[in-house]
Amino acid sequence: MGNLVAVEFMSLDGVMQSVLSADEDREGGFDQGGWVLPYVDEVVETFMSSATAGASAMLVGRKTYEIFAATWPHADPADPAVAAMNAMPKYVVSRTLGDDLGWANSLRLGPDLSAEVARIKSATEGDIVVLGSGELLRALVALDAVDEYRLLVFPLVLGRGKRLFDEETVPSRLSLVDTKTSTSGVLIATYRPVPPQ
Incomplete structure (x- = not known):
């Protein structure tokens, strides 16, 4: 049975929009893109490489898929994370993309997200990683489908932008199972949902 794992960059105030590039996602007039890069150090790089290379499959939304598909197939295949990303099954949630996706696998x-996630979990051994994909991730949270959150919390406040947990999120409890701190001040916290009592 697969384990659905959300691996997300977020600011201290929960923003997860446009993490790597100024032009990644300007929706809503967001003009603070690229906020992750000044904080990427060896601890962050190692954690992300391990999370990616160690995954059995990936589940992403359309925007994240298009960003990744434009980059990862052309990256250095000698990098274990690149090789894993290109080889693993990639499941894409989209209302606009056709069935002929250009990136291998x-x-x-x-359209039935709940049924599709249940099918993927039953057919997968290991982690099914969700990267970025804010809209999809909020839908997965609403379905109570996320088995683990690996959150990289960056030491800055952005004040506005798309948040991982928005005002529509149903209250829930999480259990902290691991923490690491990078030299640049990034807190890497792993949480698992606590079943309702």
């Missing part, structure tokens, strides 16, 4: 899912 990519499959567009059907």
Whole structure:
């Protein structure tokens, strides 16, 4: 049975928008993109490489898929994370993309997200990683489908932008199972949902 793992960069105030590039996602007039890069150090790089290379599959939304598909197939295949990303099954949630996705081992899912996630979990051994994909991730949270959160919390406040947990999120409890701190001040916290009592 697969383990659905959300691996997310977020600011101290929960913003997860446009992490790597100024032009990644300017929706809503967001003009503070690229905020992760000044804090990337060896601890962050090692953690992300391990999370990626150690995954059995990836589940992403359309925007994240298009960003990744434009980059990862052309990256250095000698890098274990690159090789893993290109080889693993990639499940894409989109209402606009067709079935013929250009990146190897990519499959567009059907419209019933709950059923598709249950199918993927039952067919996968190991981690099914969700990277970025804010809209999809909020839908997965609403379905109570996330088994683990690996959150990289960066020491800055952005004040506005798309948040991982928005005002529509149903209250829930999480259990902290691991923490690491990078030399640049990034807190890497792993949480698992606590079943309701």
